[in-house]
Amino acid sequence: RQQLSQITKFSTLHPRPEGHKYAYGTAGFRLLGSLLDSVVFRVGLLAALRSRKLDGETIGVMITASHNPPDDNGVKLIDPQGEMLEASWETYATMFANAETDDELTKEYLAVAEALKINLDSPSNVVFARDTRASGPALVAALKDGLQAAAADYADYRILTTPQLHYIVKCINTGKTVTPYGDPSEQGYFDKLSTAFKIVTKGKAKPPTVTVDAANGVGGPKLKELARCIGSDYLDINIVKNEIDAVERLNFQCGADFVKTQQKLPVGLEPAPFELYASLDGDADRIVFYYVDEANKFHLLDGDKIASLAATFIRDLIAVSGVDLQVGVVQTAYANGSSSKYLTDILKVPITVTPTGVKHLHHAAQLFDVGVYFEANGHGTVLFSNSSMKTLESFEAQNPGQQDAVTTLLSLAALINQTVGDALSDLLLVIAILSHKAWGPNEWNLTYTDLPNRLVRVVVKDRTAFKTDDAERRLVEPKGLQVHIDALVKKYKSGRSFVRASGTEDAVRVYAEAATRLEADELAVKVSDLLK
Ligand code: NG1
Ligand code: ZN
Numbered sequence: 001r002q003q004l005s006q007i008t009k010f011s012t013l014h015p016r017p018e019g020h021k022y023a024y025g026t027a028g029f030r031l032l033g034s035l036l037d038s039v040v041f042r043v044g045l046l047a048a049l050r051s052r053k054l055d056g057e058t059i060g061v062m063i064t065a066s067h068n069p070p071d072d073n074g075v076k077l078i079d080p081q082g083e084m085l086e087a088s089w090e091t092y093a094t095m096f097a098n099a100e101t102d103d104e105l106t107k108e109y110l111a112v113a114e115a116l117k118i119n120l121d122s123p124s125n126v127v128f129a130r131d132t133r134a135s136g137p138a139l140v141a142a143l144k145d146g147l148q149a150a151a152a153d154y155a156d157y158r159i160l161t162t163p164q165l166h167y168i169v170k171c172i173n174t175g176k177t178v179t180p181y182g183d184p185s186e187q188g189y190f191d192k193l194s195t196a197f198k199i200v201t202k203g204k205a206k207p208p209t210v211t212v213d214a215a216n217g218v219g220g221p222k223l224k225e226l227a228r229c230i231g232s233d234y235l236d237i238n239i240v241k242n243e244i245d246a247v248e249r250l251n252f253q254c255g256a257d258f259v260k261t262q263q264k265l266p267v268g269l270e271p272a273p274f275e276l277y278a279s280l281d282g283d284a285d286r287i288v289f290y291y292v293d294e295a296n297k298f299h300l301l302d303g304d305k306i307a308s309l310a311a312t313f314i315r316d317l318i319a320v321s322g323v324d325l326q327v328g329v330v331q332t333a334y335a336n337g338s339s340s341k342y343l344t345d346i347l348k349v350p351i352t353v354t355p356t357g358v359k360h361l362h363h364a365a366q367l368f369d370v371g372v373y374f375e376a377n378g379h380g381t382v383l384f385s386n387s388s389m390k391t392l393e394s395f396e397a398q399n400p401g402q403q404d405a406v407t408t409l410l411s412l413a414a415l416i417n418q419t420v421g422d423a424l425s426d427l428l429l430v431i432a433i434l435s436h437k438a439w440g441p442n443e444w445n446l447t448y449t450d451l452p453n454r455l456v457r458v459v460v461k462d463r464t465a466f467k468t469d470d471a472e473r474r475l476v477e478p479k480g481l482q483v484h485i486d487a488l489v490k491k492y493k494s495g496r497s498f499v500r501a502s503g504t505e506d507a508v509r510v511y512a513e514a515a516t517r518l519e520a521d522e523l524a525v526k527v528s529d530l531l532k
Helices: 001-010 037-053 087-098 103-117 136-149 161-176 186-200 217-230 255-262 303-319 337-346 360-365 385-393 400-415 423-437 441-445 483-492 517-532
Strands: 027-033 060-063 072-078 125-129 153-159 210-213 237-242 274-281 289-290 298-301 325-330 351-353 368-372 381-385 452-457 467-469 474-477 497-500 508-513
Touching: 001 037, 001 103, 027 385, 027 400, 037 060, 037 072, 037 087, 037 125, 037 136, 037 237, 037 351, 060 136, 060 161, 060 360, 060 467, 072 136, 072 217, 072 289, 072 298, 087 103, 087 452, 125 136, 125 161, 125 441, 125 483, 136 483, 153 161, 161 186, 161 423, 186 217, 186 400, 186 423, 210 351, 217 274, 237 452, 255 274, 255 497, 274 423, 274 452, 289 368, 289 423, 289 441, 298 303, 298 441, 303 325, 303 381, 303 400, 303 441, 325 337, 325 360, 337 351, 360 381, 381 385, 381 423, 385 400, 423 441, 474 483, 474 497, 497 517, 508 517
Parallel strands: 060 125, 125 153, 210 237, 210 274, 325 351, 325 368
Antiparallel strands: 027 072, 060 072, 274 289, 289 298, 368 381, 452 508, 467 474, 497 508
């Protein structure tokens, strides 16, 4: 068939580097940009097949390496409702990427089509975008070759944040339904968020200026445009680390990952006490907040703090409105113990704990009427179920107070990117809540005090030997190790520690928390020593 010979022909232009083993992990394929040409070409083929399997629904392909260094790049697929690629297809992605020859690749393409009864002559639609990395344009060219070889129709959305592309994919696929998600364009995204933000903050004092570290990535110019759409009467944003042309500075000594893992300010930032600061990552799907006090001490407001702020606010609005809906929070083992305790004991909000990886959190959050999920590193969002939306839309308020609360809830559902964690949407959400509460970062931080914690990366001979259960909180293999961890943890007040294999790096991670900084560090070191 013509398509198959095209694939073999185009594939010769994108040879697979010898000896490299690829794997589609929790963040798609991610490695040095120079090793990705053949992978991205092959992802193009897979995206075309995926769309055909779903009757021509539009699939997204995002080229980014998020918080990783500038020379890295990556590629991941977005399913029709803006979710991550369905897990069973990750295997095909890995298989295509590792095919040894052009012929083998073509055979696998045909084999997948046959196994899944995909008609190769049926329509196929794909949209794609990339972040600001230097290797992006060449990888886009490889992707286009893949899409062309597989005879897919495609649209190039050029430079976007990851969550913007998720939004656009969902808009396209819901465009002809009774509940379209929005206009499938970047302007549509800005309009939806800015309109919602203005409704949510209507009648409240103008929020104080927020300084945002954009990690020298795509989030900077996009946030600038979003703020312009909102207007300076409603919002003041000061963007720093916004040199997208200095490609080598992407995520360098700044950005959400740096601030969260180093637990310190972006290099060069000179903060004023008690003012609000935030850092985005390289593709603007993560955000953390922070401030310094009068003694210049740094205080981090991470994903756990965002989750509890959002859960409290939404729970209170639901109570005022009189609507019968339940808010739940989804966390991972990395959530600070104090945050879990605060949610359970003080807020009385139910918590689900899932393994690391956004798709697990997202699915668990879908089981609540309103599900708030955040990884401690600042990736997360809030999901309103379809039935909650219907309940809110048809609710007949008995008084203006109830009406106000319902209007705010509905506007929050529009302000929050429901497809995936979105730093720009989360930024507006936090600002809106703080302005409702007339809080600064210090008041927000005082809701509970984080236990000191330490995350250590340990390189081991074989990380696959580390198997866990109980949402990664307990080791089942290597056998016997968990008993020793338990014995250590018992010696520390408020001690907690767990060990798991990283899904994105060849290492295991040790997390420890305890009542004091000294003890948390000591526990982390002692548990790490058990692994040697
Ligand atoms: P791994 O490498 O599996 O720990 C890291 C982050 C996750 C998530 C993924 C995807 C930590 C401890 N882990 O996973 O939260 O963001 O990368 O990028 O931060
Ligand atoms: Zn990211």
